[in-house]
Amino acid sequence: MDLILRGATLPDGRTGIDIGIAGERIVAVEPRLQARAAREIDATGRLVTPPFVDAHFHMDATLSFGLPRVNRSGTLLEGIALWGELKPLLTQEAIAERALAYCDWAAARGLLAIRSHVDICDPRLLAVDALLEVRRRMKPYLDLQLVAFPQDGFHRSPGAVEQLERALDRGVDVVGGIPHFERTMAEGAASVRALCEIAARRGLPVDMHCDETDDPLSRHVETLAAETVRLGLQGRVTGSHLTSMHSMDNYYVSKLIPLMAEARLNVVANPLINITIQGRHDSYPKRRGMTRVPELMAAGLTVAFGQDCVMDPWYPLGSADMLEVAQMGLHVAQMTGQEAMRACFAAVTGNGARVLGLEGYGVAPGCFADLVVLQAADPVEAIRLRATRLHVVRRGRVIAETPPAVARLDLPGRPERVEFTRE
Numbered sequence: 001m002d003l004i005l006r007g008a009t010l011p012d013g014r015t016g017i018d019i020g021i022a023g024e025r026i027v028a029v030e031p032r033l034q035a036r037a038a039r040e041i042d043a044t045g046r047l048v049t050p051p052f053v054d055a056h057f058h059m060d061a062t063l064s065f066g067l068p069r070v071n072r073s074g075t076l077l078e079g080i081a082l083w084g085e086l087k088p089l090l091t092q093e094a095i096a097e098r099a100l101a102y103c104d105w106a107a108a109r110g111l112l113a114i115r116s117h118v119d120i121c122d123p124r125l126l127a128v129d130a131l132l133e134v135r136r137r138m139k140p141y142l143d144l145q146l147v148a149f150p151q152d153g154f155h156r157s158p159g160a161v162e163q164l165e166r167a168l169d170r171g172v173d174v175v176g177g178i179p180h181f182e183r184t185m186a187e188g189a190a191s192v193r194a195l196c197e198i199a200a201r202r203g204l205p206v207d208m209h210c211d212e213t214d215d216p217l218s219r220h221v222e223t224l225a226a227e228t229v230r231l232g233l234q235g236r237v238t239g240s241h242l243t244s245m246h247s248m249d250n251y252y253v254s255k256l257i258p259l260m261a262e263a264r265l266n267v268v269a270n271p272l273i274n275i276t277i278q279g280r281h282d283s284y285p286k287r288r289g290m291t292r293v294p295e296l297m298a299a300g301l302t303v304a305f306g307q308d309c310v311m312d313p314w315y316p317l318g319s320a321d322m323l324e325v326a327q328m329g330l331h332v333a334q335m336t337g338q339e340a341m342r343a344c345f346a347a348v349t350g351n352g353a354r355v356l357g358l359e360g361y362g363v364a365p366g367c368f369a370d371l372v373v374l375q376a377a378d379p380v381e382a383i384r385l386r387a388t389r390l391h392v393v394r395r396g397r398v399i400a401e402t403p404p405a406v407a408r409l410d411l412p413g414r415p416e417r418v419e420f421t422r423e
């Protein structure tokens with residue numbers, strides 16, 4: 001074998017497990033593995049997880065914070081205006097350079113699969129070409145999936161219909177949309193229909209920004225679910241954000257969620273962004289605005305958490321840390337029960353992998369040897385500590401390492417070091 005991780009704790013609770021790796025694959029997952037490897041890593045008592053997955057991101061805008069100016073109000077609308085000011089100044093090289101810098105952060109954080117929306121409302125399709133190149137260059141290290149995203153509206157933005165098809169022709173993986181940003185509710189519904197038909201015709205998945213508003217009557221997710229069933233796209237369609245569901249009438253939601261389950265719709269909530277952007281027109285009480293995560297999970301839907309933004313016109317913070325995302329989601333959804341906290345960890349790992357349709361994801365013989373050793377004993381502690389990624393393994397090779405976070409103390413009669421764990 002080429003690499004063995006010894007004594008690991010797995011996300012499902014098994015402890016003292018050795019993970020044997022040959023080439024790009026995991027070949028053994030068992031206690032006291034009788035084998036030797038060129039390199040062995042002592043993971044005793046450490047949580048070893050498949051990589052973090054970000055099911056919703058905007059890599060064409062990331063790390064552009066401050067260009068050409070900062071978002072003074074911090075609102076969604078000033079962010080969209082600012083992105084409009086920045087777009088004419090963008091170059092393919094600059095977009096690719098920032099995206100690659102972000103991929104370095106992601107690799108260091110054990111975030112090895114990202115679904116990124118890419119704005120196609122630019123006749124030059126600069127961002128599309130830049131991110132296709134980044135996808136190609138990062139392929140050995142990170143799975144990057146691209147969504148053709150008509151930021152300014154599929155019907156509302158002149159040329160978007162043709163540009164979206166052109167982006168798909170160039171190799172973009174997923175059909176995007178933004179129905180709540182079209183001029184009217186009817187036009188939004190028409191865009192959902194048209195985009196789902198494009199996906200059906202091309203055999204592609206769908207992932208739409210859907211109902212990212214506080215309007216309780218914004219109901220494009222209903223259309224998205226109905227079109228999914230009509231076109232036989234069950235399991236291939238994702239609704240991102242769905243924040244209007246937070247504000248919808250409860251009776252209506254009791255009918256909507258079963259329809260979404262029938263369509264086997266995937267859901268992506270973006271806790272960091274939803275909690276800062278939604279409820280901005282409220283005085284007090286202020287709505288949280290995130291979609292109904294525990295209720296959707298209880299109905300059997302796959303719900304993942306996305307990061308959405310890092311240091312861009314919409315959000316000045318973030319650092320490719322999906323445990324920060326899980327922690328925020330846990331708080332906003334009040335998911336502090338034992339099972340619920342584990343579900344928040346799944347929302348940034350296995351559930352995200354299902355949304356992206358990743359092959360060979362997991363800790364089992366035959367899976368890709370893509371693993372992260374965390375300075376934490378279990379998924380709850382990983383979220384609590386936003387644990388250090390001690391070792392990040394991609395296709396059997398250690399691609400990133402961070403020393404353990406340990407504070408040295410000089411307090412007479414007290415321990416010399418703390419790691420913020422119970423021992």
Ligand SMILES: [Zn+2]
Pocket residue numbers: 056057058117209308
């Ligand atoms: Zn988004």
